[in-house]
Amino acid sequence: MYKVFLSQSHNPYFNLAFEEYLVCNAEKNEQILYLWQNQNTVVIGRNQNPWKECNLQELSLQQGKLVRRLSGGGAVYHDLGNLNFTFISPFSEKKVEQNISVIINALASTGIDAVFSGKNDILVQGNKVSGNAFFVEGNILCHHGTLLIDSNLEKLNSFLTVSEQKLRSKGIDSVKARVKNLKELNPEITVEDLIHSLTGKFVPEGEDSVIEWVNEDFVEHEKSKDLQERMRGFESWDWNFGSSPExxxxxxxxxxxxxxxxxxxxxxxxxxxxxxxxxxxxxxxxxxxxxxxxxxxxxxxxxxxxxxxxxxxxxxxxxxxx
CATH class of the missing domain: 3.30.390.50 (CO dehydrogenase flavoprotein, C-terminal domain)
Known part of the structure; x- marks a missing residue:
């Protein structure tokens, strides 16, 4: 069964909580695509140091949010010019490669020729347009990442440039790369275009599928309590800052x-x-x-x-x- 969930929320704590909820409740026969957007948010990797990866003073001045995700990898900036994708499925060695093909084929349908590079980047003309990260919970693979469509690169650079304080961390550092918006490559492309393309490439022709819009009011009371608890975890100082390496x-x-x-x-x-x-x-x-x-x-x-x-x-x- 193929399921597509489209988030109407721009709250990073809800979106990451719902992602975790999907991972923990995925059935063995399910293939899930979850598409979501955060507003004015820096998301750091599981083993990163927020003080080293983010200019927290600038983020606070511009009323941004910081949240730590469950996967490893580097820090990223999310706004409404960025589309986040999550693939959730039973783990297999080839699954990440198959997911990447869905993204590359979706981009191709909008006239953009992209390639997968290294361990986790999607490049167009040598510029990074997407970063990917992965983790496995039980036997369930969670593969997620970003697609820069029309993101505010000025904010991205100001938030992901640390202050002049001298800091030596035992955590994982982000690898800086030259990034570019897909809008620069195809001025006509929109977030809605990519949602449509990704959904179309994800669900094979002839396969049954379910598409649902979700937000904070999505689930019935019993499941809502589970989601609220997960949200509180992602909102907490202990998770976002207290989990930092020495x-x-x-x-x-x-x-x-x-x-x-x-x-x-x-x-x-x-x-x-x-x-x-x-x-x-x-x-x-x-x-x-x-x-x-x-x-x-x-x-x-x-x-x-x-x-x-x-x-x-x-x-x-x-x-x-x-």
């Missing part, structure tokens, strides 16, 4: 009272150790700062705000990030 961070900044260098060790999103050097007159200041930030959630803006406070040289207080 990393070392050097922050250097000048304040009205002097210059400070913080050397932090962060594990599971918490500051587990810190060394501080400063030219401030208060010789006890490094001890005060260390006591204030140790075992707290790492948040750059909170630390800067703390050090900018008028009472920093005499009485430091630190509030854990909610």
């Amino acid at each position: 990393f070392d961070l050097h922050v250097s900044k000048r304040f009205s009272w002097g210059e400070v260098d913080l050397f932090l060790i962060v594990k599971d999103g918490y500051i587990v150790d810190a060394e501080i050097t400063t030219d401030a007159l208060d010789i006890a200041l490094p001890h005060k700062i260390k006591a204030a930030i140790k075992n707290k959630k790492y948040d750059y803006d909170e630390i800067v705000s703390l050090l900018e406070s008028d009472s920093v040289v005499s009485n430091i207080s630190f509030h854990t990030v909610k």
Whole structure:
């Protein structure tokens, strides 16, 4: 049985929760295609460090969201000029290759000649238009990825360029590649065109299929509770930040009272150790700062705000990030 699910939601927490729901509830005879879009979102790989992969300050300023997915691979930017696809099926050695053929054939039907390159990229004229990632749960394969149609590449570059803080992480780094929108190759192409093409190439002629639109109100109450729990997981700080690999961070900044260098060790999103050097007159200041930030959630803006406070040289207080 071939099933196609089309998401009407642009909420990344719902879309990833629904994807996980499909993986966990897929039947052995089902072939599933799930098409979805997120708005203004950075999605990082399972083993990545959000502080290293994303300019979190810029993302926050532009009211973007960050979410960690279940698969490995690198960080990507999603907006409504980008179409995400997920293939869910019983695992087989050839299945990813077959899924890629569906995408390439769908692109060909819109006049775009694409090729699969390396382990996870789809290229057109040497430029990346799609990244792919995979994971297997039980014997169910989840193969998902992006298609850049008319995405805001300026935002993509601003969000996926980290700040100047010096950070050394044990996590997996993204591999930067030159990306291009499909709209530059075919000015007439639309998201709706690709949805239609992908659906047509996915379901073989003569095969039974079911097509359903989904959103937060899609399922009956019993299943909705399951989805809501999965959504809360994808929304949580523990999943998106606390699941980060251990990393070392050097922050250097000048304040009205002097210059400070913080050397932090962060594990599971918490500051587990810190060394501080400063030219401030208060010789006890490094001890005060260390006591204030140790075992707290790492948040750059909170630390800067703390050090900018008028009472920093005499009485430091630190509030854990909610």
